[in-house]
Amino acid sequence: MRASPAVEPVPFAAALADHGDRPAVLTADGRLSYRELADRVAALAARLGTARRLVLLAGANWVDELVAYLAALTAGHPLLLTPGDNDAATAALERAYDPDVVLRRVGGTLTVDERRPVSRHELHPDLALLLSTSGSTGSPKLVRLSRANLQANAEAIAGYLGIRDTDRAATTLPLHYCYGLSVVNSHLLRGAALLLTDRSVADASFWELFRAARGTALAGVPYTFELLDRVGFAQLRLPHLRYVTQAGGRLDPERVTRYAELGRRRGFDLFVMYGQTEATARMAYLPPRLAATRPEAIGVPVPGGAFRLRPLPDRPEPDTGELVYTGPNVMLGYARTPADLALGRTVEELRTGDVARRAPDGLYEIVGRVGGYAKVFGLRIDLARVEERLAARGVAAYCVGTDRELVVATTDGADPQRVRRLAAATAGLPARAVRVHPVAELPRLGNGKPDRGALRALAAAPAPAAPSGDDGADLCRLYARVLGTDDVTPDDSFVSLGGDSLSYVEMSVRLEEALGDLPADWHTTAIRDLSRPTAAPRPGRRAVLETSVALRAAAIVVIVGSHIPLFTVKGGAHLLLAVAGFNFARFQLTDVPRARRLRAVGRGIGRVVLPSALWIAAAGAVTGDYTLTNVLLLNSVLGPHDGATQWHFWFVEALVFILLGAVVLLAVPAVDRVERRYPFGLPLAVAALGLAFRYDLPGLATHGHVPSAVVVFWLFALGWAAARARGTGQRLVLTGAALLALPGFFGEPWREALIAAGFGLLVWVPRLPSRGTLNRVAGVLATSSLAIYLIHWQVLAVVGPVSRGAALVVSLVAGVGVAALARVAARRLPHVARSWGRAATRDAPVGRVPPLDGAVQATAARSAGSTPA
Structure with missing residues (x-):
């Protein structure tokens, strides 16, 4: 065992008390000022001591974990940050690196397990933080970051975002993920407040907390923006929101444009950013004024950083090559064993592995991945391009290749034949070389990125049979029947499928029967979320009617x-x-x-x-x-x-x-x-x-x-x-x-x-x-209201002179019957159109992509709205 000398703390962590009584942390349970936060950090730092030790922290978006993170940075202890919601990954890293101190939550309390008074490891003086590049897998390959890395990247981010001490940023991402951590670092640097929560943006209570705390900043990965669309983010009233940031993977340009336009209307800026853990977090950002016009670009280097393009033999296009970054936030290097903790800087620049193009306007665009290819039957396939083309057709999917087939993982509910056809056409492969693997949910790492390891496991396994009888599949079939469309996936919602006010009534009544109580926003909620009720229906529960x-x-x-008049209520x-x-x-x-x-x-x-x-x-x-x-x-x-x-x-x-x-x-x-x-x-x-x-x-x-x-x-x-x-x-x-x-x-x-x-x-x-019975009756009458209104005049003329009461009953029953027949006829029309379309394209020449079929057209037209009345 050896005692490592004390080193200087990370500056922004040591300067917490300088912000005085300004709010530092806001939670659902209360608030901490910077002075109070600094006191708690100092107390834990004193307990950790001055002799440097390797500290493992199972991170989580809680006050105690935040205090522990800052205490390690303040006392100069190298910190290994692991996912607090993944015990297996934390245990794997604990076995691999044998930390001297372990901080983890046990029974709701953060515990401090001091295993030895001095470190058994040789710790380089510059080493401050160890982060995984593989999300929540527990891989022993870690990124070694220095105090200078953390400070420089926090300053760069705070600079281009224009963070103020009045800002209040929600922790929408995990603490152990470099993007989530960068939100913490950059806002604490400027004396801004953190809205500390582990709630999802899909949770209504998150928005209650965000509004109550007057939140000004949101951060998200691409999947976060999918959730924002589901919860109707565009309709939320967030008067204090100043900026929304996006990183963690490529966001579809259409969505970038849409959110940029929404921000322009609502008064917030959208910052699209590009980064890697190896660069402490951020390497580039797209200025908000360009988001609507250049949504495909990653932008310009962050302050203090620079890019160059390394030529690639297979990418001879001008101004194109592997993107290489230099700057003060580039990591010291990788660690694969505890012995590597003694190393100093082993890299001077970061080869990102991304293929980029520098456009004439000076902005950089990612156009591929150096390793993002597969060779199927000797044909080189750009996996990212296949995924993007599928997304453009409304199919959420991840791809992986073997030497004999392209494997496409997509969500349950998508038509496997259609997905196979689209993927084959994009990749230039015969359909027999594409295997579609339906999954309940696309495999993602804790940081929201594709879990390529899980995808490779799918490729090695046989495709399962199509699901039958599960709630998600049953609900998809129900939505398809009521809305008259075959193209329904668990990620769809009633509104995204083009549901209207008439079908809304029928759908709500049927869902009440299937699921029990429905949330008020069920019409904008994804089917997969509806199929996971948080509690079983209560025996004898009292039904409600919108x-x-x-x-x-x-x-x-x-x-x-x-x-009629049977009565007079005008x-x-x-x-x-x-x-x-x-x-x-x-x-x-x-x-x-x-x-x-x-x-x-x-x-x-x-x-x-x-x-x-x-x-x-x-x-x-x-x-x-x-x-x-x-x-x-x-x-x-x-x-x-x-x-x-x-x-x-x-x-x-x-x-x-x-x-x-x-x-x-x-x-x-x-x-x-x-x-x-x-x-x-x-x-x-x-x-x-x-x-x-x-x-x-x-x-x-x-x-x-x-x-x-x-x-x-x-x-x-x-x-x-x-x-x-x-x-x-x-x-x-x-x-x-x-x-x-x-x-x-x-x-x-x-x-x-x-x-x-x-x-x-x-x-x-x-x-x-x-x-329940009243709901069904009211639903049928409301759905048929237009038909009842139209035909009741003729019923009154025939039945009214005989019996006024009978005239009312016959009008209602006849209107319901006519409306039902009309719905059946309307639902048959798309099937007829698709049959005609298939007949017209059955003999399409080989090598040509046939026109969009009815299902694809329906997807493209989704979220266009519905009928009134």
Whole structure:
């Protein structure tokens, strides 16, 4: 055993107390100031002593582990940081390196196991930190980092991010991962606060904590951004968010552009970054102003760093080669055994293993991997390119190659034949040389990167049979049946599959039956997450019914019953306009490009116009009650305005014209940007404009008939705003607007009271207590509401004179039946189209890639939105 002399601490760790009483750590349980954090660090550093020892810390995003990390850096002890959530990896590294001190959590408490008073190892004076390059595998190959490495990289990151002492960064990544650690180092350097949590961004409680702490910074790997999309990040109100950072692998350029545009609208910057553990964390960053226009680039070197391109014989393109980095953050070298801990610097520059191109604008782009290739039957395959091309077709997959086949791991639910065809076409291989291996979840390391070791194990194993009967597969089949699509994977959600407000009702009822209680955001939650309920359904649990569904079901019964008249309860149609606005915001104003939004609303209008025009034309031909203006849904504009039956479909006309107005409004790029930046403010402004026509401030009534849509669109706008309302203040504004605008609108207090009560429920009560049977009935009525509305007039004429009660029942039953037949017919159309498409491409020439089939087209059109009503 030998006593290693004390060395200087890492500067930012030693300077904690200099930030005084500023907040340093914020958690769900409280906060620590820098002074308090420094005291706790000093106490543990004193216990570790001044004689340098090798310390192993099982890292985790907890205060005690953070204190232990900083104490080791302060006292100058080389720290081996291992994943605290992986006992096997920690045990493997413990066996390989025999640390002198082990800090790990036992029974909820961080324990200090001092195995020897002085180190048995020879520890180089510059050595400060040991990190694994292989995530959570426990490989003995470690990166040796110095105090200067840690300080230099923290200063570079803090510089280009512009970190302020008022910032508050969430620890969205593990402490043992170099990216997560760099967030800690760079923010502590500047005296900023850490929002310390181990919760996932997919957890609603994470966002509650982030908002309460006024979080300003988020960090994520590509998988994090998948989770952000699932939770509807674009709709979250995060008023203090200043910057979002991304590293840990290539983020799809489309997603980079989308998040950059979102940041521009919401007031935060997106920093796309590139790094490796061997460079302490970061080597390059893309300035936020370039993210939208150069999303494929990694950017420029971090301050103090530099790149060069090492020529490669097989990459003769100009300005292309292996990317080599130099800078003060380049590691000392690797350690593979304890003897290597005595080594000083063994590398001066870092050969990244990535093939890069320097573009004319000076930005660097990664175009391949030196080792990222496979030879299948002697053909050189770029695995990253195959993965990227599959991702562009909506297929999440990782690839690995053998000498005889390309193995593609993809998620359960993807069509293996389709994946095989796409992968073979990209790689230039026959389909028989591609094996698709469905997995429940793509193998990833703890840092979010592909687990290549697990992929190689898959390649060595036979492909399992397709799953049957598991919750994920059952739910995928349920989604496919309800939404009429064959291309459903566990990573899809109701909204991403193009679900609309009518199918929403059916889907929610069926999921309640299958899973029990559903989360409020189930429509944006991935199927795989729905198939993992956190608790078993409670015996005798009380069912709930979404308020929007209950209002639609009740309103259609009230409308038909009042038209008979079996009773007189007016106001149902006007309440439905508010519900339509509510659903319009939820299902069609999703976080997709403007063109997709407009196409989605257009399809929604078509699903209202087509069945309405067909039914009105048929009914008019038989009864003579309707004119051509009814068929064209122009009666409210062209008349006649005094007929006995021509007004029957005023609601359908008003809804269609309001939706057309929304299309025109959102087609203006500036308005689309305003809506995304102020999702509550825009519909509130539209409602204010509508109230000007509700009170006829322009004096239109003096010039003749005013179409209903002009008079009532404020109700639709209020419903739209209700879907966007966040917090008590905004809900009070909406409630007050409705209570002020409704009185006197009809001159019928009970009618106005009904609409006010229904709208109040929509704003304040998302779910109502119910029963399973009532849920099914309400779901069927709400799903069939358009069909019931269209046909009930003809039922009343035939059955009403005989029995008013029977007329109500027959109207509802007939409408449900017609709606069911229409859904069956609509779901058959895609299958017919695909059959025609296969017939048309069956004899496509060899070597040509056939056109996208129906499933691929459906994937490409996902998240485009849905129908209103």
